[in-house]
Amino acid sequence: MSNVDLSDFKFDGLKQDALTDLTALSQEDKDQLLMAGVVSDLSTRSATYLQMDQSSVHCKSMDENVEIMDIKEAIEKYDGLTEYLWTLVDKDKDEYTRSAYDNLHGGYFIRVKAGAKIKDPIQSCLMLKSENVGQNVHNLVIIEEGAEAHIITGCSVAHGTKAGAHLGISEFFVEKDASLTFTMVHNWGEDVAVRPRSAGVVKEGGKFLSNYVLMKPVKDLQMYPSITMAGENSVARFNSVIVATEGSHLDMGNRVIMDAPNTRCEIIARTISTGGTIINRGHIGAHHVPSKGHLECQGLILGEGRIWAIPELDGTLEGVELSHEASVGKIAQEEIEYLMARGMDEDEATSTIVRGFLNTDIMGLPEKLQVAIDRQIEELQSSDAM
Known part of the structure; x- marks a missing residue:
């Protein structure tokens, strides 16, 4: 596990001005955002959040059933959000979580109201605009009972920016019979260090579907989101497509804890190394019956590069059904x-x-x-x- 020296980055004093209209962005920044799945034309989005460096610069909902705001505003509005904030991720887990706790710059708060079926995606973007910027964010997503939504979150550097550090805490709450599709596209730079720390809980009848795409260079990425299936008949599915270019070091994967009966999960990762290093982890823990989980890690090495596939299955009761497939080759x-x-x-x-x-x-x-x-x-x- 590699460490990032946070003293190499500026975690204070890099504020950006608010943007009333994303079409006012430069064409270069629009192109960077698009490669992270974020569009400047908001007619096809139900809500949008954009943070640049250490400032929330744009936040707007076009759907009355979607509440979106900067996390610091939400903390003030909802008396600290003590029922949710830092309940799934330990603020003392490591130096990166402590940095986000001690010096919070922003992040998004998204709440989809009970029973609402949101037609257009909700989009958010966390962008590093300045060189050598350090960014601390905490994201909180609540999908209330019976609601359905698709969130597209893009993480990106601005055109020409090469170095920076992104420390992102994310906590997800999918309530009874709710459904969340969460698509993350990373468009980082060749000298960017990234440390997401994410966890979620899915209640009875809930669905959590995660899509993750990384095809651009990044210096050092370490992420291992964990989802707990806390309710009967809940479903979790992770799909990842990952490319490690020369000079990239990726230590990543997904973890699912099946903590209720009649649960199903699937983790599928497709990885390619074109010169970089990938440590591809996957863990499924099944502690109730019936439960069924499948883990699949497939890797291709094109030219030089290195891929570790580390699948883990943990069944603690007779009757759990867990399987895995792993391959690395050419x-x-x-x-x-x-x-x-x-x-x-x-x-x-x-x-x-x-x-x-x-x-x-x-x-x-x-x-x-x-x-x-x-x-x-x-x-x-x-x-x-x-």
């Missing part, structure tokens, strides 16, 4: 030859296989986000690593 030569026999050259065949491996169609992403991800895959395929 593109099979027979697959390339099969496509070459049908008219492709070797590079085209390789690109076709990689595109299929990185397929995000199953995530059910909005069209503009899918287009942005397809563009990232094209950039990957045209790079020297391919």
Whole structure:
């Protein structure tokens, strides 16, 4: 486990002015946001939150059933949010959680009201605008009973920014019969250190579906979100598509605790190293019956690079059903030859296989986000690593 020296970054004094209209952003910043799944045209979003460096610069809801605001405002409005804040993540877990607790810059508070079925995605973005900025955020998401929502959260650097540190605490509460699809797209820079600390709880009949996409360079990323399935008939599913370019070190994975009967979960990760290091962790703990969980870690090494796949299954009762598949390797030569026999050259065949491996169609992403991800895959395929 690698450490980040927080003294290398500026955690104070980097404020940004408020933005009344995201279309006023520079074209370069709009492009960066789009590659993180965030659009400046808000007509297709039900609510939007944007933080730059250490300031909330834009926050607006277009749906009366979606409450969105800066976390510091929510703390004041709701008497400290003591029922939720820091109940799933320990503020003393490590130096990164303590930094976020002691010197909170912002983060988003999202509450979807009971019974509401939110048609358009809610979007949020946490952007590093300045060089060597340190950003402490705490995000809190509450999906009330019977509600449904899709949150797209993008994390990005501004055009030209290379170095920074993002320390992000996120806590998710999916209430009875509620459903949350949470899509995270990381568009960091080559010298950015990232330390998310996330946890969630899913109540009876609830669903938590997580999509995670990382295809851009990042220096050092360490994340291991944990979801507790606390209610009967709850469902959790994680889908991840990850690329580690040369110089990137990624220590990441997902953890699910099945703490109620009649629960189901699935963790699927597809990883590619084009020169970087990936430690791909997965953990499913099943402590009630019936319960059923599946863990799948598939990795491809293209050229140089390193991938560790570390699957863990923990069943404590007779009758739990847990399974896993893990593989790390290269593109099979027979697959390339099969496509070459049908008219492709070797590079085209390789690109076709990689595109299929990185397929995000199953995530059910909005069209503009899918287009942005397809563009990232094209950039990957045209790079020297391919």
